[in-house]
Amino acid sequence: MFPHKEKFVREKLGREPNELEWAMIEVMWSEHASYKSSRKWLKLLPTKNEHVILGPGEDAGVVKFDENTAIVVGIESHNHPSAVEPYGGAATGVGGIVRDILCMGARPIALLDPIRFGPLEKERNRYLFEYVVKGIADYGNRIGVPTVGGETEFDESLDGYTLVNVACIGIMHPNELVHSYVTESGLLLVLVGNKTGRDGIYGVTFASEELSKNAEEEDRSAVQIPDPFTEKLLIEATLEAVKTGKVKALKDLGGGGLTCASSEMAGKKGFGAVIYADKVLQREPNMTAMEVMISESQERMLFAIKKEDLEDMSKIFEKYELEWTVVGEIIDKPRYLVYWGKEKVADLPIDLLTEVPIIEWEAKPYSVERDVQTPEISPQDAFLKVLSSPNILSKEWVYRQYDHEVQGRTVLKPGLDAAVLKINDEYGLAFVSDGNPSYSYLNPYHGAMACVVEAVRNLTSVGAKPLSLVDNLNFASPERPEVYWSFIETVKGLRDAANTFGLAYVSGNVSFYNEVGNKPIKPTPVVAALGKVKLEHITTMDFKDEGELIAIVGV
Amino acid sequence: MKYRAKIIVRLKEGLNDPEGRVIGKTLKNLGYKIEDLKVPKYFELVFESENPEKDVKEMCKRLLANPVIHTYEYQIEPLGE
Amino acid sequence: MKYRAKIIVRLKEGLNDPEGRVIGKTLKNLGYKIEDLKVPKYFELVFESENPEKDVKEMCKRLLANPVIHTYEYQIEPLGE
Amino acid sequence: MPKFAVIVFPGTNCDFETAEAIKKAGGKAERVWYKESLKDFDGVVLPGGFSYADYLRAGAISARAEIMEEVKELAKDGKPVLGICNGFQILTEAKLLSGALRPNKIPRFLCRWVYLRVADTETAFTGFYKEGEVIRMPIAHAEGNYYTNDLSKVRIVFQYSDENGNINEEANPNGSILNIAGISNEKGNVLGMMPHPERASDRWLGSEDGLRVFKSMVEYAKR
Numbered sequence: 001m002f003p004h005k006e007k008f009v010r011e012k013l014g015r016e017p018n019e020l021e022w023a024m025i026e027v028m029w030s031e032h033a034s035y036k037s038s039r040k041w042l043k044l045l046p047t048k049n050e051h052v053i054l055g056p057g058e059d060a061g062v063v064k065f066d067e068n069t070a071i072v073v074g075i076e077s078h079n080h081p082s083a084v085e086p087y088g089g090a091a092t093g094v095g096g097i098v099r100d101i102l103c104m105g106a107r108p109i110a111l112l113d114p115i116r117f118g119p120l121e122k123e124r125n126r127y128l129f130e131y132v133v134k135g136i137a138d139y140g141n142r143i144g145v146p147t148v149g150g151e152t153e154f155d156e157s158l159d160g161y162t163l164v165n166v167a168c169i170g171i172m173h174p175n176e177l178v179h180s181y182v183t184e185s186g187l188l189l190v191l192v193g194n195k196t197g198r199d200g201i202y203g204v205t206f207a208s209e210e211l212s213k214n215a216e217e218e219d220r221s222a223v224q225i226p227d228p229f230t231e232k233l234l235i236e237a238t239l240e241a242v243k244t245g246k247v248k249a250l251k252d253l254g255g256g257g258l259t260c261a262s263s264e265m266a267g268k269k270g271f272g273a274v275i276y277a278d279k280v281l282q283r284e285p286n287m288t289a290m291e292v293m294i295s296e297s298q299e300r301m302l303f304a305i306k307k308e309d310l311e312d313m314s315k316i317f318e319k320y321e322l323e324w325t326v327v328g329e330i331i332d333k334p335r336y337l338v339y340w341g342k343e344k345v346a347d348l349p350i351d352l353l354t355e356v357p358i359i360e361w362e363a364k365p366y367s368v369e370r371d372v373q374t375p376e377i378s379p380q381d382a383f384l385k386v387l388s389s390p391n392i393l394s395k396e397w398v399y400r401q402y403d404h405e406v407q408g409r410t411v412l413k414p415g416l417d418a419a420v421l422k423i424n425d426e427y428g429l430a431f432v433s434d435g436n437p438s439y440s441y442l443n444p445y446h447g448a449m450a451c452v453v454e455a456v457r458n459l460t461s462v463g464a465k466p467l468s469l470v471d472n473l474n475f476a477s478p479e480r481p482e483v484y485w486s487f488i489e490t491v492k493g494l495r496d497a498a499n500t501f502g503l504a505y506v507s508g509n510v511s512f513y514n515e516v517g518n519k520p521i522k523p524t525p526v527v528a529a530l531g532k533v534k535l536e537h538i539t540t541m542d543f544k545d546e547g548e549l550i551a552i553v554g555v
Numbered sequence: 556m557k558y559r560a561k562i563i564v565r566l567k568e569g570l571n572d573p574e575g576r577v578i579g580k581t582l583k584n585l586g587y588k589i590e591d592l593k594v595p596k597y598f599e600l601v602f603e604s605e606n607p608e609k610d611v612k613e614m615c616k617r618l619l620a621n622p623v624i625h626t627y628e629y630q631i632e633p634l635g636e
Numbered sequence: 637m638k639y640r641a642k643i644i645v646r647l648k649e650g651l652n653d654p655e656g657r658v659i660g661k662t663l664k665n666l667g668y669k670i671e672d673l674k675v676p677k678y679f680e681l682v683f684e685s686e687n688p689e690k691d692v693k694e695m696c697k698r699l700l701a702n703p704v705i706h707t708y709e710y711q712i713e714p715l716g717e
Numbered sequence: 718m719p720k721f722a723v724i725v726f727p728g729t730n731c732d733f734e735t736a737e738a739i740k741k742a743g744g745k746a747e748r749v750w751y752k753e754s755l756k757d758f759d760g761v762v763l764p765g766g767f768s769y770a771d772y773l774r775a776g777a778i779s780a781r782a783e784i785m786e787e788v789k790e791l792a793k794d795g796k797p798v799l800g801i802c803n804g805f806q807i808l809t810e811a812k813l814l815s816g817a818l819r820p821n822k823i824p825r826f827l828c829r830w831v832y833l834r835v836a837d838t839e840t841a842f843t844g845f846y847k848e849g850e851v852i853r854m855p856i857a858h859a860e861g862n863y864y865t866n867d868l869s870k871v872r873i874v875f876q877y878s879d880e881n882g883n884i885n886e887e888a889n890p891n892g893s894i895l896n897i898a899g900i901s902n903e904k905g906n907v908l909g910m911m912p913h914p915e916r917a918s919d920r921w922l923g924s925e926d927g928l929r930v931f932k933s934m935v936e937y938a939k940r
C-alpha cells in the first residue's frame with residue numbers, strides 16, 4: 001500500500017528482510033499503527049493551550065484539572081472487529097482504551113460509547129446492536145469503570161456494519177505521569193497479564209483493509225475473546241506498581257502487539273531493544289517467533305523497570321495473580337533485535353519500524369451540499385417522523401445495561417446533555433461525545449465544526465467550562481479521492497472550530513477502510529469533550545417550576 | 556413433527572477461555588487434579604419443524620453461535636407429533 | 637487414572653429460566669417454532685482421580701451446582717493413564 | 718472507633734467508595750485483600766463488583782475462599798457482616814444467608830434508582846431507619862432475583878417498593894420473591910442487600926439515604 005515500500009526497506013536495510021522482519025514491518029507500517037495517511041493532516045490540529053499537560057503522541061492525552069489533579073483522556077475505535085464479532089469486538093475495544101489510560105499511570109474513571117449501526121429493521125443490524133451493547137456492558141461493568149454516556153445512531157449507510165468508538169478518562173496526580181518511552185538503557189522489559197496466543201495476528205492490517213464479504217467466516221484471527229477479569233487485575237496491579245515510582249515506562253499491547261509496544265517504547269528517544277521472544281508465555285502450542293511478536297492477544301501490559309526493582313515489582317504482579325516474564329531489555333544502540341532461544345531471528349534499525357514515511361493520496365473534492373432531495377412532507381408528518389426516529393428515541397435500553405455509577409462519582413447520569421463526575425468536594429468534570437455523519441456527508445468541513453460546537457454546547461448546558469477535546473475519525477478507504485478529500489476537510493473543520501473556542505485536541509484516533517461490500521461509510525468524525533464545573537453550578541435540562549419563562553438565545 | 560435438539564457451542568481451539576480457566580483453577584484449589592476444564596454453551600430445545608436439521612443449523616448460524624469464534628455440534632431426536 | 641466428565645447442571649423443575657425464555661423468544665421471532673428452550677450449564681473436564689465418581693459428585697456439590705436451585709447429572713469416561 | 722474490613726476479591730470494584738462511606742459514617746475502614754487476615758476488625762463489609770467476573774455464578778467462587786471461614790467466625794461472634802450486591806451473592810453462596818440470587822427476570826444487567834421500604838429496623842444495619850420508611854438507592858446487577866424455598870429462615874429487611882411504600886409487581890426490578898432487596902440472618906448481624914447504599918451516601922450523587930446503613934453498623938459495633 002505504500003508505493004515504494006519494498007524498495008525503501010531493502011535500501012535502508014541493505015539486504016532482503018526475513019519473514020519475521022517483513023511481518024513486523026508490515027504490522028508497523030499498517031495504517032492503524034503508523035497513521036501514514038493521516039499524520040500530515042493531523043498536524044493541523046491545535047494541540048497546546050494552558051490546560052494541556054501532554055498532547056497527542058503517547059497512548060493518551062493529559063489535561064490539567066487543578067494543581068493536584070490531572071485528567072487523562074483518549075478515544076479509540078473498534079469498528080472492524082465489532083462488525084465480525086460484535087460482542088468480543090466491542091468488549092475488547094473497551095479494554096484497549098482503558099489500558100491506554102492506565103498506561104499513563106491514571107485510574108480509569110469513566111467511559112463514553114458513541115456507537116452506530118444500520119437500520120434496526122434488519123436482523124443483522126439488530127444482532128450487531130444487541131451484542132455490541134452487551135459487549136460494552138459486560139466488559140465495562142466487570143472492570144468497574146462506569147459508562148456514563150455515549151451516542152447511539154442508526155443510519156442506512158451502515159447496513160451490516162457498525163462503528164464502535166469508546167472514549168475513556170482517568171484521574172491521577174500530575175506527578176504520577178508515566179511515559180510510554182524510555183530515557184535510559186539497561187531497563188528490563190516485563191510483559192504482564194494474559195498469555196500470548198494466536199489471536200489478532202495481522203489484526204492491524206485487518207483494520208487497515210476493507211471487510212470482505214465473507215468476513216464472518218474468515219477472520220477468526222482478527223477477533224479476541226474478552227477477559228475483563230484479567231483486565232481488572234491489571235488495572236489494580238499497574239496502579240500499585242506506578243505508586244512505587246519504579247515504573248520507568250509503560251505501554252499496553254494493542255494493535256501490533258509486542259512488536260509495536262516494545263519498538264515504540266525503545267525507539268522514541270533513540271534507544272533500541274533486544275526481545276527474547278521465546279520467553280513470552282504462550283497460550284497455544286508450537287507458536288513461532290513471528291506469531292509471538294505480532295499477536296494481539298488482549299489484556300497485556302509492557303513495563304520497563306530497573307533490574308534491581310524486578311523483585312519488588314514481581315511481588316505486586318503475583319499478589320494480583322498475574323503472570324509475568326522478562327521478555328527483553330533496552331539497549332543504547334537504536335536497533336531492534338529478536339532472539340528465539342539462542343538464535344537471532346531479526347535485526348533491524350529501530351526506525352525502520354517506528355518512523356514510517358507518510359503517504360498522501362489523491363484528494364478530489366465533491367460538491368458540498370450533495371444533491372439530496374428535500375422530501376415533500378407536511379410539518380405535522382415531519383414532526384411525527386422525527387419524533388419516532390430511533391435516533392431521537394430514548395437510549396435508556398442501552399444505558400440501563402451499563403453500570404454508570406460504580407466508583408461513586410457520577411453526579412449527572414446518562415440521559416442528560418453531558419455526564420458530570422465528582423472530582424472533589426467542589427468541582428466536577430463534564431464529559432460528552434458528539435458526531436453527526438449526516439452533516440459530515442453533506443459538508444465535511446461544516447459537519448466537523450458542528451461536532452465540536454455541539455459538544456461544547458452540551459458542556460455549557462450542564463454549566464461546565466470546556467477544557468479540551470479528543471477526536472475519532474471514522475472514514476472509508478483513503479485511497480478513494482473523495483474520501484481522502486472529506487478527511488482533509490474534516491480535519492480543517494475540527495481545527496477551525498477548536499481555534500474559535502481556544503480549545504486543543506490532546507488525543508485522537510483515525511480509523512480508515514470502513515466499508516462493506518465496496519460501499520464507503522459517511523465521513524464520521526466523533527468528538528469527545530471535557531469540561532470543568534462547580535458542583536453548585538450544575539444545570540440540568542428539566543423545567544424546574546411552573547411559571548418560569550422560556551427563552552431561546554442565539555441566532 | 557416435534558423434535559428435541561441438544562446443541563453444544565464451543566470456542567474454537569486455541570482461543571482464550573477465561574471462564575474455563577478460572578473455574579478450573581478454583582477446582583484445583585479445592586484439591587482436584589484438573590487438567591482441562593471447558594464451559595461450552597449448551598442449549599436444549601423442543602421445536603416443531605419440517606426440516607429439523609436445516610433449522611438447527613440455521614439457528615446456530617443466525618443466533619446461537621458465531622462462526623468466527625465458535626464451532627457447534629448437535630443431536631436431534633424426534634418426539635412425535 | 638485420567639477421566640473425562642461431562643456435567644450438566646439444570647435449574648430445578650418449576651424455577652423459571654429467564655435466559656432460556658429470552659433466547660427462545662428471539663428464535664421464535666426469527667420464525668422457528670420453539671416450544672421450549674433451556675440453557676443448562678455444561679462443563680467438560682479432564683481430571684485425574686482414584687475415585688472419579690466421588691470426585692465429580694463432590695465438585696458439583698462444592699462448587700459447580702447450587703443445591704438451592706440446581707440438580708446435576710454427569711457422565712464419566714476413562715481416558716487411560 | 719470501630720474498625721471495618723472491606724474485603725477485596727479479584728474483581729471486586731466498589732471497595733474504595735464503600736470504605737469512604739464507612740468513614741463518613743464515623744467508622745474506620747481498611748481495604749483488605751482476600752488473602753490477608755481479618756484479625757482485629759470489629760466488622761466486615763463485602764462490597765459490590767464482579768468478583769471472578771461472575772464466572773460460574775455471581776459470588777460462587779469468592780464464597781469458597783479461605784477468608785470466608787474467618788467471616789463466618791466473625792458472624793458467629795455477633796459482629797456485623799454486610800454484603801452489598803456481589804457481597805450479598807457471596808454471602809448466600811457461602812451459606813451465611815439462606816436462598817440464592819438468580820438472573821434478573823429480564824436477563825440483563827440493570828442499573829437504575831429504586832425505592833425501598835425498610836421492613837425491619839432491629840438489625841445491626843437499620844437502627845437509624847424508621848419502620849416502613851421509604852428510601853432511595855441505586856441498583857446495578859444482573860443476578861439480583863432473590864429466591865428461597867424456606868422463607869422461615871430469613872428476616873426481610875428491605876423490599877422494592879413504589880414511592881409510597883407499596884410493595885407491588887411494578888416496583889420489582891428483578892423478579893425477587895416478595896420484592897426482597899435485602900435480608901438478614903436470624904440474629905440480625907449478617908445483612909445482604911442488592912441496592913448500593915454506598916452510592917447513596919453523598920448529596921451530589923442523588924441521595925444520602927444509604928449512609929444510615931453504615932451509621933447503624935458503626936453504632937452497633939460500638940456496643
Ligand SMILES: Nc1ncnc2c1ncn2[C@@H]1O[C@H](COP(=O)(O)OP(=O)(O)O)[C@@H](O)[C@H]1O
Binds near residue numbers: 112151392396415
Ligand atoms: N451508547 C450510549 N451509551 C451511554 N449513554 C448513551 C448512549 N447513547 C445515548 N446515551 C445517552 O442518552 C442521552 C441522549 O443521547 P442523545 O440522543 O445522543 O442526546 P442528544 O440528542 O441530546 O445529543 C445522553 O445522555 C447520552 O449520553
